[in-house]
Amino acid sequence: MAEVLEVAVVGGGPTGLMVACELALAGVRVQVFERRAEPVRESRALTLHPRSLEVLALRGLETRFLERGRPLPTGHFAMLDTRLDFSVLDTRFPYTLFIPQAVTEALLEARARELGVAVRRGHTVEALRQDADGMELEGASEAGAFRVRARFVVGADGARSAVRRLTGIAFPGTDVTRTAVLGDVTLGAPPSQPAIGVTNTRGGVMVVPMAPGIHRIVVNDPLREQVPLREPVTLDELRESVTRIVGTDFGMKDPRWLSRFGNETRLADRYRDGRVLLAGDAAHIHFPAGGQGLNVGLQDAMNLGWKLAAVVKEGAPDTLLDSYSRERRPVGDALIRNTLAQTALIGATQETLALRALMSDLLRAPKLNREFADSISALDVGYAALEVPAPQVDAPLLPEWSGRRLNDLALRKDDGTDVPLYSALHPGRWVLLELGDDSRALPRWEPGWPPNVTHLRARAPAARAELKDVGGMLVRPDGHVGWAWAA
Ligand SMILES: Cc1cc2nc3c(=O)[nH]c(=O)nc-3n(C[C@H](O)[C@H](O)[C@H](O)COP(=O)(O)OP(=O)(O)OC[C@H]3O[C@@H](n4cnc5c(N)ncnc54)[C@H](O)[C@@H]3O)c2cc1C
Structure with a gap:
């Protein structure tokens, strides 16, 4: 007899863990199924933006994150010289918090466990069936095959989402056409400013602080942007590109993580199919420009969590779940468009450099800078009215x-x-x-x-x-x- 849950979350990355926390907070019987046996050690994302910090503060979690990160009062668009001024934003958190993804995941997993969520590591979901009463999931773990029934399934299983594929949700977009590299390294001679970006006819390099004694270097090298994703990165490759572009290798050594990533860009054609809901990278992938993917995943999770809990626990109309897709897919679409625009600006041709200079000049205008800052920080996200009955009040609704x-x-x-x-x-x-x-x-x-x-x-x-x-x-x-x- 399969175990029966109210919600099965597939994927224990930041998005899945956050959804599980929201559901458990509302008393939903939820479990997370995560393929990896151990927590991630490498850190893809480094940034938490103002709206994500607000999302955490909405549940009283911000201090745990602020204690482990480092605030910088700016953000960036396409590594342009003029950075986005977050200090003027209308929020309690007018900064980017630099915090490795591994730390974010560890903090979210700790919170999920505090709330009683079972995070079942080493469990890979391989099959899904949807029927009138619920969903059946099957998968494999070290202990053998497992089978679970759940009323709803959240697919937070990342870019190659099995849930998305098994549900038949299309993921249209474009394949990788260029790649870039990153290295988390120790710098013997770090730059004098905490975050720097250099772009010239030889390419682009960004250096940001990651953890005490460790910096992240991101390199867009036009001579190497056709190197396939599968080719491993070496410290020599990183050093050679950085030296050629910037004129110094900043004394880089002791790489913790070296990785090649690409600009594959896709958006799920719907975020809901009956009892299946997609969130995070399972729903949207893009070139990681502006440091937004994890942030949007957390914000998807916040939007979905309370709605799903309300439907499962509180008799909310099922149509409330449609509002998840209606509200969040346009945000995913905007994310895709802004990262495509940034990708176009990350280049080293004469034309691109001229466009970058023009954009940098434009961003010196406070109003425009603020608009971009509001967008990258996600503080500009708003929704239409919910399609559920409005309250009756003795005053005009606004x-x-x-x-x-x-x-x-x-x-x-x-x-x-x-x-x-x-x-x-x-x-x-x-x-x-x-x-x-x-x-x-x-x-x-x-x-x-x-x-x-x-x-x-x-x-x-x-x-x-x-x-x-x-x-x-x-x-x-x-x-x-x-x-x-x-x-
Ligand atoms: C180089 C790079 C730098 C980045 N920098 C930033 C940044 O600075 N800021 C930012 O906001 N974003 C950044 N991102 C994006 C960010 O890393 C992702 O958007 C984020 O990890 C998405 O979280 P997720 O939980 O949706 O998916 P994931 O983190 O991919 O988690 C999905 C989880 O599902 C599990 N899983 C997969 N299949 C199954 C299955 N069948 N059964 C069970 N479990 C399964 C996986 O093991 C994984 O743990 C960056 C990405 C890259 C590549």
């Missing part, structure tokens, strides 16, 4: 607020207690936030859903002029506005 991302507002109760908005969202429930007059009748909504709403009456800071005319809001568990109504 539809333009629905779907907006809310900052961690510094709210204050009438008794003088400070309540940052995100702290009210730590349990992962909806928050009914009353900002105005307490004589007003509370809103009413369809019986049953959203359930377990946390009620909070507080004042917004006076500096938040945009909230002056807002009487209250139902805030989604992911910190976006569900509905708002007038004061």
Whole structure:
């Protein structure tokens, strides 16, 4: 008899672990099936961007990450000379946090285990069947074959997703046409600034801090961009390219990890097929420009987790799950487009260098720089109104607020207690936030859903002029506005 779960998450990378945390927080019976027997040691991603830090703060997890990373108040677009100024962003986290992916995964796995999630390492999912009542998964582990039933399956199993393939979800896009290399190395003579980028007619090099004593060097070398992905990288290759492009090898030695990566670019044609939902790299892959892939995966996970939990546990309408694809696929599409644009700008021809210089000049204009910073940091992501019944309130609804991302507002109760908005969202429930007059009748909504709403009456800071005319809001568990109504 197969074990019966409410949700099986396939893939224990950052996306799968984050979804599992969200589900477990809501009391969903969930397990993670991860092919690798051991945690990853090498670190593909290095960056957590402002919205991801907000996502972690929405569950009270930010300190664990901030303690292990290093903040830099900038981001980048295509390694252009003018960096993106994150310090002006409207967020509690106006910086990029440099933190190796292996650390991010370890912290998320620890959180998942705290919440009681079984992370079943060394378990490879190989077959999926969908029927009227649920899903059946089959796979292999060292202990032999395993079989599990689940009401839903989350495919967070990365770029070569078996879940996507077995479900028949198409993954259209383009194959690798160029490759680049990276090395995590010790530098005997590191650059004087924490993060540098050099691009000239010989190629492009970016050097960023990774961990105490270790830097990541990323090299786009036009002489070697046709080297196939499968060809191993050597320290000599990295050193030769960097020296030719920059004029120094920064005294590189002791490589921890050397890797070649490419610009294969694809987007799943849908994120949901019945009881199967895709998230993270299983749904979108691209050239890793701007350091966004892991970030978007975490944000997919946050969007999906509470919705799936609401459907499984709280009788939310099944259509809520369609809103996951409707909200997140356009974000994946925008990610694909911005990384393609960055890939076009990462080059060393005269034309590309002229375009880079032009773009760098344009980015000196604060307004444009801010727009790019909002986009790469993902703070600009907003959604349309959810297609579930709106609450009834004795005041006009403010539809333009629905779907907006809310900052961690510094709210204050009438008794003088400070309540940052995100702290009210730590349990992962909806928050009914009353900002105005307490004589007003509370809103009413369809019986049953959203359930377990946390009620909070507080004042917004006076500096938040945009909230002056807002009487209250139902805030989604992911910190976006569900509905708002007038004061
Ligand atoms: C060189 C490079 C640099 C990058 N730098 C950044 C960066 O700075 N910032 C950023 O945000 N992103 C970056 N990325 C992208 C980032 O690494 C990915 O977007 C991120 O790992 C995606 O997470 P995921 O959990 O969706 O998928 P993955 O991390 O790929 O995890 C999927 C998991 O599923 C498991 N799995 C696969 N198949 C099965 C199966 N059949 N059964 C069970 N388990 C299975 C795998 O073992 C794996 O652990 C970079 C990528 C590369 C290549």
